[in-house]
Amino acid sequence: MLNVAKENKYLTMIGVLSVVIPLAVAILLFMPTKLDLGSEWVGFLPHLNGVINTATSLALIAGLVFIKQKKITYHRTAMLVAFALGTLFLVSYVIYHASAPSTVFGDVNGNGVLDPAEATTLGIWRPVYLFILLSHILLAIVVVPLVLLALYFALTHKFDRHRKIVRFAYPIWLYVSITGVVVYLMISPYYQ
Numbered sequence: 262m263l264n265v266a267k268e269n270k271y272l273t274m275i276g277v278l279s280v281v282i283p284l285a286v287a288i289l290l291f292m293p294t295k296l297d298l299g300s301e302w303v304g305f306l307p308h309l310n311g312v313i314n315t316a317t318s319l320a321l322i323a324g325l326v327f328i329k330q331k332k333i334t335y336h337r338t339a340m341l342v343a344f345a346l347g348t349l350f351l352v353s354y355v356i357y358h359a360s361a362p363s364t365v366f367g368d369v370n371g372n373g374v375l376d377p378a379e380a381t382t383l384g385i386w387r388p389v390y391l392f393i394l395l396s397h398i399l400l401a402i403v404v405v406p407l408v409l410l411a412l413y414f415a416l417t418h419k420f421d422r423h424r425k426i427v428r429f430a431y432p433i434w435l436y437v438s439i440t441g442v443v444v445y446l447m448i449s450p451y452y453q
Contacts, residue, residue, distance in 0.1 A: 272410075272413075276406070282405055283402045289359045303356065303357055303361055314350060314439075314441035317441075318438040320340070320342045321343050324339035347408070365451065366394075366447065366448050367380060386447075393443055396436075397440040397441060407434070410422075411426045
């Protein structure tokens, strides 16, 4: 059993990470000058991220199936795999966005600007894409502390608190991972 001071230390670290991670990602996304990490291998990262998000979704679904079947060890493994994949995704995402310009949905000619002619051809798909993307981004920010708390409560055997937080964390995390795949599939034709 953790003492209160030690638990407060861990909860403070979770709080700090919950602010620092989205802030760091936002800074990297909007950096005026990108790092030069070599475009050849960095260009592969969005495709890797699509695979990671797909695998995360499958691990999350497996974790739910296992816990419903009361297969605790398998559930724990599936959820730790999902967490590890989420961490790997974050690292890959940060590297890509620190070194490559953002891709614009519908930018067929690859000039980084959605020209009026390109916008016209998209029709309703641009607002659909933007809705999915914005909900994905906002919920990705929200899910960080929820997942960290759920993991912390599970690892410290505070299963009542774990179950309470998971009621919110799980559906949001699953939505974020699935919409990550959808966003990738929608924007992948426009990667240069």
